[in-house]
Amino acid sequence: MGILSSxxxxxxxxxxxxxxxVFFLLIHVSVNLVSVFSEDAFNAASHFMGTNPLIQFVMQPxxxxxxxxxxxxxxxxxxxxxxxxxxxxxxxxxxxxNSTWMSRNMIYSGLAILAxxxxxxxxxxxxxxxxxxxxxxxxxxxxxxxxxxxxFVNPIRVGAYVLAFVFLALHLLHGFxxxxxxxxxxxxxxxxxxxxxxxxxIVIPLLFIFIALFHHFTH
Amino acid sequence: MNLTLKIWxxxxxxxxxxMVDYKVNDISEHMSFLEMMDVLNEQLVNSGxxxxxxxxxxxxxICGMCSLYINGEAHGPDRxxxxxxxxxxxxxxxxxIYIEPWRAAAFPVIKDLVVDRTAFERIQQAGGYIxxxxxxxxxxxxxxxxxxxxxxxxxxxxxxxxxxxxxATCKNSSAMLFVGAKVSxxxxxxxxxxxxxxxxxxxxxxxxxxGFGNCTNTGACEIECPKGITLVxxxxxxxxFLKASLKG
Numbered sequence: 001m002g003i004l005s006s007x008x009x010x011x012x013x014x015x016x017x018x019x020x021x022v023f024f025l026l027i028h029v030s031v032n033l034v035s036v037f038s039e040d041a042f043n044a045a046s047h048f049m050g051t052n053p054l055i056q057f058v059m060q061p062x063x064x065x066x067x068x069x070x071x072x073x074x075x076x077x078x079x080x081x082x083x084x085x086x087x088x089x090x091x092x093x094x095x096x097x098n099s100t101w102m103s104r105n106m107i108y109s110g111l112a113i114l115a116x117x118x119x120x121x122x123x124x125x126x127x128x129x130x131x132x133x134x135x136x137x138x139x140x141x142x143x144x145x146x147x148x149x150x151x152f153v154n155p156i157r158v159g160a161y162v163l164a165f166v167f168l169a170l171h172l173l174h175g176f177x178x179x180x181x182x183x184x185x186x187x188x189x190x191x192x193x194x195x196x197x198x199x200x201x202i203v204i205p206l207l208f209i210f211i212a213l214f215h216h217f218t219h
Numbered sequence: 220m221n222l223t224l225k226i227w228x229x230x231x232x233x234x235x236x237x238m239v240d241y242k243v244n245d246i247s248e249h250m251s252f253l254e255m256m257d258v259l260n261e262q263l264v265n266s267g268x269x270x271x272x273x274x275x276x277x278x279x280x281i282c283g284m285c286s287l288y289i290n291g292e293a294h295g296p297d298r299x300x301x302x303x304x305x306x307x308x309x310x311x312x313x314x315x316i317y318i319e320p321w322r323a324a325a326f327p328v329i330k331d332l333v334v335d336r337t338a339f340e341r342i343q344q345a346g347g348y349i350x351x352x353x354x355x356x357x358x359x360x361x362x363x364x365x366x367x368x369x370x371x372x373x374x375x376x377x378x379x380x381x382x383x384x385x386x387a388t389c390k391n392s393s394a395m396l397f398v399g400a401k402v403s404x405x406x407x408x409x410x411x412x413x414x415x416x417x418x419x420x421x422x423x424x425x426x427x428x429x430g431f432g433n434c435t436n437t438g439a440c441e442i443e444c445p446k447g448i449t450l451v452x453x454x455x456x457x458x459x460f461l462k463a464s465l466k467g
Binding site: 005006007008009010011012077080081083084085086088089090091092093094095097098099100103104106174177178181182183184185186187 | 225227236238288290291292296317319322323324325328388390391392393395423424426427430431432433434435436437438439442443450451453454455456457458460461464
């Protein structure tokens with residue numbers, strides 16, 4: 001891990017893994033949105049994603065590595081930063097005077113998202129692995145839509161998803177533009193990046209929330 | 220105005236330290252914050268108590284010595300100023316004011332409000348210079364063509380006085396604004412380009428060795444910086460570092 005021994009290398013690594021995950025969110029929400037418009041199209045898209053060898057055996061491991069890398073490095077950075085701050089803290093500290101809540105609490109919004117990913121894996125990924133590789137059940141290309149709808153019947157689960165997407169928005173509101181700053185980009189395009197990042201941070205989680213609520217209330 | 224001061228008192232580096240309450244009366248709103256501290260210290264000396272130790276030197280915002288964390292903000296509630304430039308008119312009669320030293324593992328407290336900031340000097344020594352022949356035939360700096368834009372940006376970065384407010388205010392105790400400014404002021408000029416790769420690698424390495432934290436781009440440092448050093452300098456340092464790393 002010599003390459004991660006420098007603080008700037010760690011920053012850049014966090015930024016690159018973050019941007020990869022940001023791009024993944026776009027793909028994920030696009031496929032999910034199809035479920036709102038067409039059962040057949042969603043089944044076809046899910047069947048393709050679930051059976052294509054390139055996606056299953058190349059992209060999926062890369063994605064899992066990206067997620068694990070991002071949160072493990074996030075924890076390491078948090079521990080290092082706490083060590084750098086030292087044992088004595090300020091009796092009075094007015095953080096709100098010079099920075100946003102989102103920027104100061106990335107570790108907490110990140111932890112909430114991590115808890116959601118665990119729930120999401122239990123809900124969708126583990127049953128999928130069981131279906132395909134443990135019980136080796138016959139592939140039914142029409143099963144995906146109904147499996148999705150079933151998951152959004154329980155209002156507690158829907159509430160947990162909605163809350164998680166709020167945390168995702170908070171995480172992205174700081175994280176998107178922060179990734180570009182970490183990679184050394186702060187120039188005439190920065191204002192544009194910030195505005196695009198804010199829009200992205202709000203629109204993508206809102207779409208996820210809409211999809212979850214749509215399937216809950218139309219069941 | 221009459222004020223209650225809650226001040227960090229610590230006899231030495233090994234002492235545990237604690238917040239102690241003091242009262243000061245008849246403070247003029249035209250006084251600087253450090254003059255108010257002088258009034259308190261006179262009061263303490265007259266009553267046979269140990270005066271509060273705090274760093275100060277030029278008292279005109281240039282030397283970078285004063286370093287107080289006032290009411291939860293580095294250099295107090297005003298913007299673009301050092302503690303010595305903070306005026307008592309920023310406070311109201313009856314206020315309680317918290318006065319603490321910079322907090323960071325790399326800035327250990329020496330006594331009361333005085334911290335050891337020699338970590339910054341070691342970072343500077345690691346690469347914050349250019350090698351110039353000074354044996355009598357030094358080239359006139361003006362003979363090198365430098366664009367107005369680059370000169371302005373280098374001058375802006377060089378305005379850093381190394382007070383450490385960026386570290387004190389950062390939730391991670393990161394020194395990247397300071398190091399970014401020092402790297403930038405040379406990276407922008409032709410005289411600094413020869414040693415640019417070594418400079419950024421050595422200064423960042425020393426910064427990490429000193430135990431400063433990792434920047435998470437909260438931007439608090441640029442808000443509290445008395446000299447208006449911006450995050451652009453951190454981004455430039457990151458680029459310089461990546462360039463130097465890829466070069467090998």
